[in-house]
Amino acid sequence: MNIVNKQSTNSPKNNRNIDFLSSQRDDDLQRELVYTAYHESRKERCDGCRYVPFYKRMYPNVHSIFDAGAANCGVMRLLEAKGLEVEGIEYSEWVVNNFCKEFYHDPVRVEVGPIHLSRNRKLFDLVLCTDVLEHIPLHDISRTLQKISSLVKQGGSAFLVIASDPSKHENHPERSSAAVELEQSGLKIHETVKPRTWWLSELSKYGLEEDKRKMAMFLQINKEEVHDPRYGYSINNFKNRGQNKVYAPNKRHVDRIYCLKKIY
Structure with a gap:
């Protein structure tokens, strides 16, 4: 007769698992409270929308786009208005x-939950993830990057924006709309703060390599059309002197931009 030794449900190992799951649920609840306070003050403000003018020039043949971290769906709304097939996920x-x-209604095009738990099995021409990854706990980063990569078609593209410094919400809590919630939760707005080299190394593990041609195109488009001062700009006929004044791109902001290609 075969005897199977079942581990007691009161064993230290199971107790640790229960404690971990309970801690995770508490963190998720606290994080939802922080995000609610943060977005309730921002309402329809859309930081990711500033990159929409770049996409048409950078990715002219793209038809399907997934927004990983859709926030108030402002980017999805703008892209859908341009006739693109858009889906996404928001925490x-x-x-x-x-x-x-x-x-969020038929047809459902946005999921609710963390990126790494997305149930979407489609492949997209372009995956966006702007100002999101720094907000994700370090222990979820690998699964998140793996999921992002799995959504990109072979030879497709990903466009990420990742801050590599602490949030102003930590440096200047008096300016934060979620100051009370942050203090009570012990969480941070930017939970994973890593340099560009670290992110590129992690992304390469999942077949996402830097596309330097697209990166150069991003800066050129900004110079010619968008004129965001963070990424370099020029003033024609500066002070009526018949000369152009050129401002170099701000390296700290440029280093947040990741133009990537799915190589495998």
Whole structure:
């Protein structure tokens, strides 16, 4: 007769697992409270929308786009208006219920939850993840990058924006709309703060390599059309002197831009 020794449910190992899951649920609840306070003050403000003018020039043949970290769905809304097929995922249920209702009903085009738990199995021409990854806990980064890569078609592209410094919400809590929630939770707005070299190394593990041609195109488009001062700009006929004044790109902001290609 075979005897199977079942580990007691009161064993130290199981107790540790229960404690970990309980801690995770507490963190998720606290994080939802922080995100709610943060987005409730921002309402329809859309930081990621500033990059939409770049996409048409950088990715002219793209038809399908996935927004990993859709926030209030502002980017999805703009891209869909341009006739593109758009889907996405947003961590906060409160944000989706308040700002993304048209994407959350038939047909459902936005999921709720962390990126690494996305159930989407499609492949997209372009995956966006702007101002999101720094907000994700370090222990979820590998699974998140793996999921992002799995959504990109072979030879497709990813466009990421990742801050490599602490958030102003930590440096200047008096300016934070989520100051109370942050203090009570012990969480940070930027939970994973790493240099560009670290991110590129991690991304390469999942077949996402830097596309230097697209990066140069991004800066050129900004210089010619978008004129965002963070990425370099020029003033024609500066002070009526018949000369052009050229401002170099701000390295700290340029280093946040990741133009990537799926190589495998």
